[in-house]
Amino acid sequence: MSKKLWQPSLIEKRNSNLFAFENYISEKLHRKFNRNYENLLKWSIKNSPEFWSKFWDFSKIKGIKSKEKFKKSKIFYKNLFLPGSKLNFGENLLSKNNQEKAVTFVSENGFREERSWIQLNLNTSKILKFFKKINIKKGDRVAAYMPNTIETVEAFIATTSSGSIWSSCSPDFGSKGVIERFSQINPKVLLITDQYFYNGKKINVLKRLPEILKSIPSIKSVVICNYPGKKLIINKNKMKKINFFKWSRIMQNNGEKINFKRFDFETKLAILYSSGTTGKPKCICHRSGGVLIQHKKEHQLHCNIKENDNIFYFTTCGWMMWNWLVSSLASKASIVLFDGSPTFKSPDLLLKIAKREKVTLFGTSAKYLDTLRKLKPKLKYKFKLNKLRTICSTGSPLSEDSFKYVYKHIKKNVHLSSISGGTDIVSCFVLGNLYQPVNTGEIQNKGLALDVDVLSDKGKSLKNTKGELVCKNPFPSMPLNFWNDKNDVKFKNAYFNKFKNIWHHGDYAEIKNNGGFVIYGRSDTTLNPGGVRLGTAEIYSEVEKFREIKESIVVGQSWDNDIRIILFIVMSKNFFLTTKLINKIKFQIKNNASPRHVPAKIIVVKDIPRTKSGKIVELAVKNKIEGNKIKNIESLSNPEALEQYSNIKELNI
Secondary structure, X not given: OOOEEEOOOHHHHHOOHXXXXXXXXXXXXXXXXXXXXXXXHHHHHHOHHHHHHHHHHHOOOOEEOOOOOEEOOOOHHHOEEOOOOEEOHHHHHOOOOOOOEEEEEEEOOOOEEEEEHHHHHHHHHHHHHHHHHOOOOOOOEEEEEOOOOHHHHHHHHHHHHHOOXXXXXXXXXXXXXXXXXXXXXXXXXXXXXXXXXXXXXEEEOHHHHHHHHHHOOOOOEEEEEOOOOXXXXXXXXXXXXXXXXXXXXXXXXXXXXXXXXXXXXXXXXXXXXXXXXXXXOOEEEEEHHHHHHHHHHXXXXXXXXXXXXXXXXXXXXXXXXXXXXXXXXXXXXXXXXXXXXXXXXXXXXXXXHHHHOOOOEEEEEHHHHHHHHHHOOXXXXXXXXXXXXXXXXXXXOOOHHHHHHHHHHHOOOOEEXXXXXXXXXXXXXXXXXXXXXXXXXXXXXXXXXXXXXXXXXXXXXXXXXXXXXEEOOOOOOOOOEEOOOHHHHHHHHHHOOOOOOOEEEEEEEEEOOOOOEEEEEEHHHOEOHHHOOEOHHXXXXXXXXXXXXXXXXXXXXXXXXXXXXXXXXXXXOOOOOOHHHHHHHHHHHHHHOOHHHOOOEEEEOOOOOEEOOOOEOHHHHHHHHOOOOOOOHHHEXXXXXXXXXXXXXXXXX
């Protein structure tokens, strides 16, 4: 049976940025690629310094490109692309300065506002002026405890324009989670929202401020921003040696033309954080030039983003996809921000927004598409998404059923691009392209210029066999280092401990003969019953087919000198776990995955613990049921959910 769900037409291929780039390099290099992605991919990997240099020119990055394309090092992450080149990240994001729409904000309760490019430039200049006033210099850290609003985007652009370093947490992080992250990097200034809303509930953020300021003495200035469409909550937390400012007052100042200073290609851009589920969150330092060129490549060549497109991604500014979304301004596209619950009052709220805002790229999580499939099983093209060309999905593996659901119920003619990468590289290793078909359950291919592979534990390349996802060649968006990591000890342990001088990403994956990828989950949560490695995604894809089950989490439990599989499930409303249903679940997993995948126990729980970005935390549940200490409970959005995994009688028999 054919797995092909969608094939780009000849016109779509010829109108794509990928085709324009192919023509561009064909002319420069006097060689043909014949609209063949594999040909282009092989050339880009073999000649990656040449690829990145040519892509700088093609995508018209603002800056000074050096003549030197590559500075080689024996240490993987010390290899430098375009050494000596200079640019300003903020200048590249402020790619236009006219009356056209640059950013739109929509809250869960329907409040909407937008900024033109002129306003975006002007507001950025006002923040830069303020930063100068409070003595924020190159290399200083600017911390933002903000929702996904236009003000957050403006502050980010101003920070990157000044050469200072951005770091953000969304307000769904509690004060302890914020302290744990920001206290490691000693920021000078904190931007904070007064409140935010989730699923109709109002949450006061300013109440957390005293604890944060007491724990992070490096913060000398605080900027308080009111939530869009709401009156500012009066700040009663006056503290000595802290200067408080209102965002609205900063915006009353006069703006001026920005004089963009160009910084080195390797200048620190932002500090992002690992999820922290296995210990204190790691502070990952990303470089400005590498992130810009990698994002522009993904946006333009893989997602076909063009000028005046409307780009939407369901994310908070505590997740790397927020950075990815904002960077699409550099391609002269407009961005659409949403803050709140994606299912507030209606499971298809985000699709309503996509229709109204004429969204061209709709980015979401695999979890959201699965939720939509279960809550709206017969959506049947309810929304006329005429402008929508691309749907991106990330966060966890997208099930085969969700792939089919998109084409059967959301839109027939759309490029469904499942993508996978991570905070570590603030970009993707594997993603879509407009030259190849979309197949059920598969990510289309590697990213251009990335020698991504799947290796056995002994370092042998694998095809049609599961193994470790790696990247065998250096790339511009490799992180510079971890903050305060002497001699890069933690950094090397995180990525280069398993294979010598090869980036080990920590995903369990498989490459198909056609070049497509299947991600089976994190390596550290693979299951090992009888010593055979199994991916959790194979079990999830079967369990997700049951409408009786709302969601699930699967872990391996140490038992009788082996590992046995435990499946925890949250029941859908008005359904109960019966012997008949248990047998049906086991039969389906046995038939469609394998007998080894069948869980030894199926147990009902009320909730499943997740990180702030919505990822389920299998390792935390495994540790809980085995009585091990959970190292960093602050990384979870619902830590209370873990309590129900303690002392379960069924797990002792």
